[in-house]
């Protein structure tokens with residue numbers, strides 16, 4: 183039972199609830215511009231949806247090794263998923279990320295209030311202690327797109343403020359289509 187990473191990713195991609203996600207094996211990536219400010223600044227983001235299951239972990243690492251921002255997602259209805267944030271994912275970030283990473287903690291499935299096992303106050307306090315941003319949301323609610331977008335904007339702003347990210351002029355584009363220079 184997944185915590186809803188693909189569902190959140192799809193909500194972000196389409197601004198709309200995604201009905202039938204399947205277990206993620208191969209990661210997916212989308213490219214999106216986000217405008218922060220004032221002063222207005224356009225930032226290009228590459229957003230990856232990765233596999234949660236342990237057997238894919240080695241493969242998944244490449245996606246956060248150089249990431250500036252990580253969404254750490256648990257389900258408010260799943261106690262283990264919250265423990266995994268601390269026991270697995272924060273350690274993963276500390277060990278495998280080169281340099282600083284901005285972390286956003288997401289308590290997903292907030293629509294299942296009757297099945298809640300992770301109290302809001304506990305998650306909130308945990309996030310504060312670990313200097314993470316935090317939201318609770320439901321990937322099955324179109325309106326929660328705004329929450330997700332809002333917290334991401336804050337995180338991007340912080341990354342830029344701290345001098346993170348890669349400037350356009352620092353990106354080297356290799357043109358593979360160019361013919362080899364003639365050896366004569």
Ligand SMILES: Nc1nc2c(ncn2[C@@H]2O[C@H](COP(=O)(O)OP(=O)(O)OP(=O)(O)O)[C@@H](O)[C@H]2O)c(=O)[nH]1
Pocket residue numbers: 183184185186187188189190201202203204205206207232233234235290291292293294319320321322323
């Ligand atoms: N009620 C409810 N169900 C959700 C929510 N988000 C996801 N789900 C359901 O939870 C199940 C797993 O969702 P996924 O998005 O595939 O989870 P995942 O984290 O990507 O899982 P892995 O790819 O296996 O790591 C699906 O049946 C979703 O429809 C939510 O906010 N509320």
Ligand SMILES: [Mg+2]
Pocket residue numbers: 184187188189203204205206232233234
């Ligand atoms: Mg998935």
